[in-house]
Amino acid sequence: MMREAAANMKNLDFNGRAKLVSCPHNADDRGILCAFNFDQLPFVPRRVFSVSQVPIGVVRGGHAHRSGEQLLGCLQGCIDVLMRFQGEEITVTLQSGPIGLLVGAGVWCEQKYITAGSVLLVLSSEPYDPASYIYTWT
Amino acid sequence: MMREAAANMKNLDFNGRAKLVSCPHNADDRGILCAFNFDQLPFVPRRVFSVSQVPIGVVRGGHAHRSGEQLLGCLQGCIDVLMRFQGEEITVTLQSGPIGLLVGAGVWCEQKYITAGSVLLVLSSEPYDPASYIYTWT
Numbered sequence: 688m689m690r691e692a693a694a695n696m697k698n699l700d701f702n703g704r705a706k707l708v709s710c711p712h713n714a715d716d717r718g719i720l721c722a723f724n725f726d727q728l729p730f731v732p733r734r735v736f737s738v739s740q741v742p743i744g745v746v747r748g749g750h751a752h753r754s755g756e757q758l759l760g761c762l763q764g765c766i767d768v769l770m771r772f773q774g775e776e777i778t779v780t781l782q783s784g785p786i787g788l789l790v791g792a793g794v795w796c797e798q799k800y801i802t803a804g805s806v807l808l809v810l811s812s813e814p815y816d817p818a819s820y821i822y823t824w825t
Numbered sequence: 826m827m828r829e830a831a832a833n834m835k836n837l838d839f840n841g842r843a844k845l846v847s848c849p850h851n852a853d854d855r856g857i858l859c860a861f862n863f864d865q866l867p868f869v870p871r872r873v874f875s876v877s878q879v880p881i882g883v884v885r886g887g888h889a890h891r892s893g894e895q896l897l898g899c900l901q902g903c904i905d906v907l908m909r910f911q912g913e914e915i916t917v918t919l920q921s922g923p924i925g926l927l928v929g930a931g932v933w934c935e936q937k938y939i940t941a942g943s944v945l946l947v948l949s950s951e952p953y954d955p956a957s958y959i960y961t962w963t
Binding site for chain 1: 862
């Protein structure tokens with residue numbers, strides 16, 4: 688998955704505003720522990736939210752933020768993240784694993800839930816603020 | 826689930842060291858968004874970790890922490906949390922929903938994963954420190 692996602696992104700990172708990052712990850716026959724240590728992130732999270740129980744094929748998100756950064760991680764299943772920035776677009780597939788997707792301000796994102804039981808975790812540098820959302824993409 | 830978990834805990838909160846808290850929660854036919862807004866928590870998280878892909882019936886955890894607080898949330902499925910403190914014990918069942926379990930220092934905890942695909946999220950007030958773990962329960 689790391690290789691696939693990295694290959695998708697190698698030529699397009701929206702001027703550094705989208706980046707794959709690795710997260711400490713401990714997998715054995717008792718399950719997977721995935722750690723998000725704030726002192727290893729490029730921003731200090733002030734909010735975390737999760738999205739779960741999404742029917743297969745449903746698309747959520749569909750906005751950019753005026754400011755701040757977010758780290759997206761797929762805790763279970765498989766989620767396609769479509770990103771758009773200044774006339775270009777790329778889709779990155781996140782799967783349960785040690786790779787998170789760092790997304791900066793102005794990058795429009797939507798997430799398509801590919802498999803049943805997929806769970807998205809988002810760490811955000813900013814508290815919730817409806818005024819931060821940009822829904823249109825031009 | 827709220828009522829059940831609350832009923833389990835009403836007579837035993839380990840001197841305030843274990844407490845159910847509600848988390849903002851938005852559920853519709855597109856799935857469930859569960860928010861953990863740091864300014865609404867009794868501590869500032871410095872680390873987040875998730876546990877997923879745990880086989881049914883497996884027990885994880887099995888320790889207390891010397892200091893700090895943790896908020897446990899079940900993002901999907903069903904997880905039994907057994908807590909022990911000063912000679913008493915209680916089990917609280919967490920299910921995907923708006924209720925998190927706040928656990929303080931010294932409370933020994935283990936988690937049993939009841940259904941396939943259960944996902945645990947933990948917000949911790951402290952960075953990872955192996956010296957913080959107390960594995961024995963007396």
